[in-house]
Amino acid sequence: MPTIKVNDINMYYEIHGEGEPLVLIQGLGFEISSITQGKGKADYLDKYSQKYKVIVFDTRGSGRTDKPDIPYSIEMMAEDTIGLLDLLGIKRAHFIASSMGSCIALTLAAKYPERVKSLVLHVAFHRVPFPRNVIWSLMWRMPGGKKQMMKGADFLFKQQYPPTPESFARQGLAPLNFDGRKLLGQIKASTLIVNGTKDQAVSMKITQELAQGIPGAKLVLVEGDHLFISQDINLLLKPALEFLAEVDAF
Template sequence: MTDHSQQLHTSTRAQDGTVLAWQRHGSGRPLVLLAGQANNHHWWDGVREDFHATHATLTMDYRGTGASGAPDGPYSTQLFADDVITVLDALEIERADVYGTSMGGRVAQWLAARHPHRVRRLVLGCTSPGGPRAPEQDGSVRRALAQADPAASRRALLDLMYSPAWRAEHPGPYTTLGDPAMPPHARRGHLVASNEHDAWDALRQLTAPTLVLHGAQDRLTPAANAPLLAARIPGARTHLFPGARHAYFQECRPETSRLVTSFLTAPEAAPG
C-alpha cells in the first residue's frame, strides 16, 4: 500500500491511452469519491475535507472532464468503473471505501459488482439502478433541462440541486452544475452513459456493506430509487434527508458527513 499522507494531483493512462487525472488528499484508509454526470472532481469541494480525519480521499476527473482526456467514446458507467480501477492500480490500492453520488453512484455499483474484492464499504447517494424498473424524472424536469437558453437551463438545474431556502443562505459559486470546459461530444457521452446504465441484475451480487442516501425532495433522480436500491442490495441500509434535493450532501453536509463517516468507521461485523 502506498503512503496517502501527501496531497497529490496527477494522472495515469487507461488501456486505450486516455489520460485519467486524479487527486489524493489526506491520510488514512482510502475513500474513493465519485462525482455526478458531466462533473469533475470539484463536485466534492467543501465536502471531501469532512473525511480527512479518518480517510485519504481520492477523486478523479472522468474522461471528458477536467484534466482528463476526452476521446470520442462511446462512454458508459462500466467504462468509468474500469477507469477507477486503473487509478486504484496506479496507486497500488488493493481495497477502498467507495462513495458515489448521482452518476457516480451508478459507476460505484459496477465497481462493487465487478470488483467486489476492491470495495470494502459502499455508499450510494442520489442515484438509481437504472433500467426499466427505476423511477425516472418526470417530463417537466426533462423539458426544463433541455431548454435552448443555457441560462434558463442552468437555473432549472440549480433548482433541482438545492432548495430555495438553502440557496438563499448559500449564493454560490456552486460546484455541482457541470464542467463548463467539457467538449460537446463528451457532454453527450456522459448523458448517454448515465441514461443507459442498468445494473439491476448485478445488484443482487453486491457483497460490500452498503448505505443508500437520498434527498427526500429529489426530482432529478427521484427519491423512490433509494428504497428500491436498498431492497435490491443484500443487507443495505437507507436514509432520506427531509427537504433536501439532489445535492443533499452539500445542503445537509454536517449530518451527511457524520452519517457516512460513522458507517465507514463502524467495527467490522464478526464472521457468522
C-alpha cells in the first residue's frame, strides 16, 4: 500500500476517486482504515469520491505512518500535509478536517492560502482554553464528559492500526500547545464549521470565537457531542457536500 517519504517520516496515504482534489485530515489518534474500509468507506468516503479525488493519510504518530520519538506540533503536521501534496503534485485542494485536524487545516490555510480552495472544519477548535495539566480532569468532571472520553478512547485503541500509548500522548500534546487565534483573520478560503452543541471537548465559546474570527465563515450547529458522526454521518456529510458544491459553482 502507498507509503511515501515526507520530511522525516514514512507517511501512509490512499487516493480514492477522480476529480478535483479533496484532502481529509483526521483527528487525534485516528487512522484512515475506519473510513477506507467497510461501512465507513460506503457511508462516508465513497460519497466524496464519487465527485472528488480524495486524499486520505495517517498523520505522524497514527496508523501506518511513522511514530518518531520526538515532540510533535500542529505546525509540524501541517508541513507534513503540504509535503505530501507537493510529492503528489497537488497544487490546490478542498480540505475537510476533524477535531485536531482542524488545527492542522487552519495552519495550512493561513500559511499557504494559495493551496486551499475551501475548508470544512468538523468538531473544530483553534485553541484549548485550559491549562494542559488540568484539561483532562476538567473534561472528565463535566456533565457527560466521562462518557464521551471513554467512548473515544474505546474506539481509538480498537482501531485496526491503533496508536501506541506513547504516540498518542505525543499527538495529544500538539493541540494543547497550539493557539490559532492569530491565524483566524488570515484565512482567505471559504470556510464551513460543523460543530456539536453538546461537545464537552469544544465549548460553544470556542466554537463562536472560531466562527467569528474567520472572515465569512459559515457555522452549522448540530445536536450532538464530539463523536456525533458516529450516530449519524449525514450530520456532517450533507452540509459538507452542499458547501463544496456551492464553492465549486463559483
